[in-house]
């Protein structure tokens with residue numbers, strides 16, 4: 186049995202802690218915020234409706250997400266409701282528009298020979314030398330108008346400009362998930378992390394406990410908070426890369442870095458869902474926001490929450506103006522919108538990873554142990570950026586620690 190400190194109570198940290206506990210290890214989870222879940226966060230409005238400020242969609246290929254739904258009796262609701270993207274001030278529908286480019290991504294995916302270790306795959310390495318914007322320019326057989334619009338999809342899905350995203354990342358993430366977002370959690374995504382935390386037991390999770398420093402020695406790790414020191418056999422650091430940069434390490438460790446997305450959502454509550462019946466009336470002033478969708482479409486009360494999803498921190502008045510232009514008759518929001526700009530939060534500093542050209546080797550190194558410290562989190566997975574990525578990383582790291590403990594015990 187090992188004593189393990191898990192830093193961060195997002196999906197990755199909770200998964201690692203649950204698996205370590207199940208394998209008989211002693212676990213403590215240290216969480217900076219006053220809540221568990223990290224980038225899984227369901228927020229509530231006073232009229233009873235709620236919205237997902239972070240993760241929302243579940244993909245058909247999410248193996249562990251479905252396993253946990255089964256384990257905790259959590260229901261999923263198939264995707265439906267108003268969804269659009271904004272282009273030159275107009276509301277458009279995305280799926281049909283981008284299908285042809287999706288097929289080109291699939292062709293590239295079929296040429297990969299090692300998706301488990303893409304840094305060893307010459308095709309993946311060559312794709313990792315290009316960015317998505319360059320590749321898009323070369324797709325001359327595709328309608329130039331579709332190619333002009335596709336960056337909206339990239340900004341909305343990856344929260345970076347196409348120039349910043351490695352082509353290898355697009356191919357690995359897209360093909361590894363089907364990216365279909367076919368359903369969402371009926372009770373909000375936070376139902377998942379709440380169930381995981383309750384299974385783990387509140388005594389094992391310390392909230393409002395940001396870790397400040399980690400000292401690694403040959404036979405132990407010391408994890409330091411404002412008030413305490415935890416001396417353990419191993420540590421799982423399950424926090425986003427920008428948050429990791431804020432932790433002091435001894436010996437000083439230069440953790441690898443991957444490109445990170447920015448922005449988030451503005452969640453605007455309305456008394457009813459006028460957008461379901463009305464057709465967009467006019468073009469709004471061109472805004473820099475990517476997706477617009479009903480974040481509460483399956484909730485039974487009449488009220489709705491319109492989400493503006495963007496890689497830029499949006500001006501609230503501009504968003505409300507655009508909504509009112511598209512849907513004349515839309516009343517004022519029923520209460521103040523909720524801002525979820527994840528890249529501005531100290532505990533996140535990012536929306537999720539969006540590896541740049543050349544980041545494949547950094548990804549490989551993020552998955553290696555740093556002495557008795559192992560990193561978990563969506564950023565450590567080849568298919569990065571999803572709930573499933575975080576859960577898979579937690580499981581992978583817990584298995585590695587369990588195996589190392591077993592080898593140590595038998596040595």
Ligand SMILES: Cc1cc2nc3c(=O)[nH]c(=O)nc-3n(C[C@H](O)[C@H](O)[C@H](O)COP(=O)(O)OP(=O)(O)OC[C@H]3O[C@@H](n4cnc5c(N)ncnc54)[C@H](O)[C@@H]3O)c2cc1C
Pocket residue numbers: 192193194195196197198215216217218220221222223224225238239240241242243366394395396397423424425428429432449450527531532533535536537561562563564569570571572573574575
């Ligand atoms: C706007 C948005 C939309 C998204 N949409 C989807 C989606 O539709 N589908 C999907 O599958 N995924 C989606 N994601 C991605 C998904 O939310 C993440 O991949 C996943 O939740 C990351 O989990 P994690 O455990 O790796 O990190 P996090 O959830 O960030 O957890 C890290 C935890 O560490 C804590 N922490 C930070 N610093 C410290 C410290 N010093 N000491 C202690 N604790 C610390 C944080 O407070 C946090 O609780 C979305 C994310 C965002 C932001």
